[in-house]
Amino acid sequence: MSSQPFTVVITGAASGIGAAISQQLMAVPGKNLILLDRQADTLAELAATAPPGVVVETLAIDLTNTEQLTSGLSPLLADNSIHELVISHGIADENQLDQCEIWDKVLLTNLTSVQRLLAVLEPRLADGASVVIVSSILGLIGKKANSAYCASKHGLLGLVKATALDLASRRIRVNAVLPSWVDTPMLRREVRRQADLTGIAEADMLRRIKKRIPLRSMVEANDVAHAIQFLLSAQSRMITAQSLVIDGGDGCGL
Template identity: 30%
Template sequence: MEGFVALDGKHVLVTGGGTGIGAAIAQSLAHAGASVTIASRNLDRLQKFASTSDNISAISLDVTDAGHVTEVFAGLGDVDILINNAGAALTAPFHKMSEEIWSQMLGVNLTGTFLCTQAALAPMKVKNWGRIINIASTAAHKGYAYTSAYCAAKHGVVGMTKALALELAGTGITANCVCPGFTDTQIVADAIENITTKTRRSEEEALGELVKGNPQKRLIEPEEVANAALWLCRDESRSITGQSINVAGGEVM
């Protein structure tokens, strides 16, 4: 059918794939014919989602544990398309931020992306084909108050992706980032709850605070992010590498 991206025979790994953006990407790529493995530390939630599609399976994976990443990838088989989506966003004023929060944010958002990418690369190089798609954030291009560790990690993801794209330019492997603005996910729901608790604002006022930077004045839908990832998987997108695709209603240009 027109606009359909055939990914038959491709194996996709989506980290953080059980909910939100990761689930939308997994569903979209499975619909396009790929065999999709979703991974996170919460295996029960993953298996519940995986049961909705014959093309999706679930595994447990802690992206911050180098030994576990190596072990899981060794038993996973070749990964043709890697979606580094696992992430978390803890907030704190900079002067009150603990080293624990700092390390946790860099660990799950940046080091986890590094570890999984490194583990997936060798089979891609043998096949001379692969797609590495890192789900970053508009926080990779601008600052948000009280999220310095998260912003630092996501800026790092973009920098790493650009460098990797240059190293892979002579191969059939591309490396890109997709950078969503505030998206209708559990992370944003938690942020709204945090705002209402601390400021006594209504949910509507808290939502307005989050989307005020988006010229469209709305949350991004997970399916919109998935559509960008699907486009990057196309053979026709092989010249798109080292890029950051902003899905943010014009918030970042």
């Protein structure tokens, strides 16, 4: 039996889906977590909630900076392998087609930095490891004023499929989750912005969102985290290169 600790790396861990999966995995005995995000204070607060005996390391980092990633992670990993990797960081800036600066920023953060992260960490992944990448329902469909975000999330699905094939010989599985209308701080900011633009009350805007979802409820971050846990686990040992939609039936039709 290996004497190495069971190591989990989670990006975007400070809030939303990243925080939810971090909290869920903290409750699993025997896992050592390395949490990455730009928000140092929030990461520290999250790590402080870990149960006794659970090892949680944090790294405040700009994941678009490959050199910072390599130099920051190396001392935390030491000689240990990574058994589970959850990539959940991203931004959702809207853009028009001619707003190239926003396009570059979104693609760098949501897609290119994920490829760079995988390139850096691939040699450290244990044989039989599991990787889950958080994409979006907008990885399958389009949305007005979101060409950069949609392109980045579509691109992640191609990256998942190709990387899954690249790593299959080592029994490393790579999958994606595609949530829709997740009740996170990011979504709440977007709802407030849309409410201000349209003159509709924020509460009414939220009711409209829920009404269009067949299960009549917004997806919670914990719903997505539970799906991630399944894809990380041995229960999904024959699932790879797949995209799991979590949308309460929103995408099934009218």
